[in-house]
Amino acid sequence: MSSDFERALAYSRLPLELLDAEPELTQTRWPLYGYMTAVECSREFLRAYLKVYRDSWDQQLGQAGEGRFQAPLAEKLFANADAELTSLWKGRQAADLLGVPYSFFVASAFEFCWNYRRMPRPNQLYGDKGALDHVMERSQRLNILQQLDEVFDGRFLVRNYRNDPPQNALHDLLCSHLAQMHAKEQMHALNELVVLRELLPLDRVRAHLGEEICAQLPSVVIGPPDIDFESHRPSCYGMLGAFDEASKVCRSCPHISGCLTEVDYTLDLTIANWGSCDPRETREKAMEAQRKREKRAAAKAAGSAGR
Numbered sequence: 362m363s364s365d366f367e368r369a370l371a372y373s374r375l376p377l378e379l380l381d382a383e384p385e386l387t388q389t390r391w392p393l394y395g396y397m398t399a400v401e402c403s404r405e406f407l408r409a410y411l412k413v414y415r416d417s418w419d420q421q422l423g424q425a426g427e428g429r430f431q432a433p434l435a436e437k438l439f440a441n442a443d444a445e446l447t448s449l450w451k452g453r454q455a456a457d458l459l460g461v462p463y464s465f466f467v468a469s470a471f472e473f474c475w476n477y478r479r480m481p482r483p484n485q486l487y488g489d490k491g492a493l494d495h496v497m498e499r500s501q502r503l504n505i506l507q508q509l510d511e512v513f514d515g516r517f518l519v520r521n522y523r524n525d526p527p528q529n530a531l532h533d534l535l536c537s538h539l540a541q542m543h544a545k546e547q548m549h550a551l552n553e554l555v556v557l558r559e560l561l562p563l564d565r566v567r568a569h570l571g572e573e574i575c576a577q578l579p580s581v582v583i584g585p586p587d588i589d590f591e592s593h594r595p596s597c598y599g600m601l602g603a604f605d606e607a608s609k610v611c612r613s614c615p616h617i618s619g620c621l622t623e624v625d626y627t628l629d630l631t632i633a634n635w636g637s638c639d640p641r642e643t644r645e646k647a648m649e650a651q652r653k654r655e656k657r658a659a660a661k662a663a664g665s666a667g668r
Contacts (some may be wrong), residue, residue, distance in 0.1 A: 365599070365623075367400040367439075369630040372601040373640035374443055376592035379450050380602030384610040386457040387526075387595045390535055393512050393529020397605075399596045404438045405512060406453035410483060411436065411655075417471050417480060433482065448483035453526040461500050462508050470495040505538045506550060509560070518630075519559045521586050522531065525593035535561050536569035548577060556581055592616075599623025 372380065383399050394402050411432060418430055434449070435441045437549050441449065457464035466577050468485060473495035474481040485490060487549055515521060522528055535554060539547055547570075554561040598620050614620065628638060628662040637643040 363425050364398055365627060365630055367398070368627045369634060370439055370599060371400055373533055373629065373635055374439070375641070376447060377602045378446070379454065380597075380600055381453060381605060383597035383603040384595065384605065384608050386454055387597060388610060389460045389589070389597070390457040391460055391462050391508075392527050392531035393459075393509070393514065393517070394596075395525075396516055396593065397512075397596060398598070399600060400438070402457070402596060403453045406456065406463045406467075407434065407436075407438050407441075407449055409467045410434070410449070410452070410486075411462050412595065413467045413471050414480065417475065421475065432476060433480075441485075445483065445614050451485045452486045455493065459493075459496060459500060461496065461503065462511050464511055465500070465503060466496055469499045470501075494549075495601055496629075504554070505534060509558075516590055519562045520584050520585075521588050521590075522562060523592070526595075527593060530563045532561060536565055539566075540569060547574070551578060559583065563662065585651060593635060594619075599627055601627050637654050 370402060380399075387395075390402070394405070397405065412436065414433055415430065422429075438449070439446065452467075453463065456463050459466065461469075470486040470489075470492040471481060473492045474485060474489070479485075481489075481492070516525070516556055517528060517531055539550055539554075542550060551561075551566065551574070555563060555566060559581075563575055563578070566578075595614065596614050596615060601624055604620060604624055611617065611620075631640065632638055635643070
């Protein structure tokens with residue numbers, strides 16, 4: 362399924378207010394999701410939810426749960442009903458707003474909900490204020506270095522640096538985390554991030570932590586770029602319903618021209634596939650008309666039976 366069609370499909374099934382929130386969330390999302398589209402992010406959130414759900418089932422029920430497990434949702438994002446798709450999208454957006462990895466968000470919310478002996482549905486992950494507060498409290502102790510392998514993209518290697526927003530966001534996050542460490546722990550982490558994994562450039566370390574600490578690191582030789590990729594485009598790029606002329610994020614985006622072209626193309630794709638520029642509204646009107654027809658038919662049948 363192409364990214365163009367996925368954008369059209371999301372527009373055809375989701376409330377517009379969810380799409381409208383996407384540009385702002387590009388500013389707060391966990392940096393390692395920075396090169397993913399909104400649909401890809403939601404798909405990753407679904408994977409995290411299903412894994413944590415299964416792990417929690419096995420942990421809490423053990424042998425008593427064997428043979429009884431049923432996945433609560435379809436593994437394919439758009440195979441889920443509209444209500445579940447909307448809940449998954451909202452849950453993912455809640456994690457983006459807090460700026461935490463999806464697996465961490467889901468696991469933390471599950472931990473809270475299990476205090477009440479329940480397996481939470483996606484809407485309970487963000488609809489329960491207690492669960493969100495628990496995620497926020499746990500995020501204060503989040504070990505960022507342990508989260509770097511959850512979703513990795515080679516574009517984050519220093520050799521492939523090109524001043525993209527997700528790359529800079531990751532550097533800022535790592536430097537902020539390093540600044541809170543004790544000296545011995547800090548040097549160990551720096552050696553891993555700068556020398557072994559090539560995730561943090563020396564100039565950013567120097568700017569945040571000073572020249573003295575850089576002098577303690579072994580020399581680093583950065584190889585040539587090994588990935589040929591286009592300039593970063595935000596996850597909301599080309600999404601119908603997401604562009605907002607009044608949004609500061611949209612107005613300052615360097616991709617605004619290309620985004621508007623893609624929005625027009627996605628609209629054409631939507632009309633070609635669903636016969637409407639607003640398939641969700643058209644579908645809801647059709648369903649309401651069907652309900653009225655069924656109600657009239659039931660009333661007519663009851664009247665005939667009473668004669």
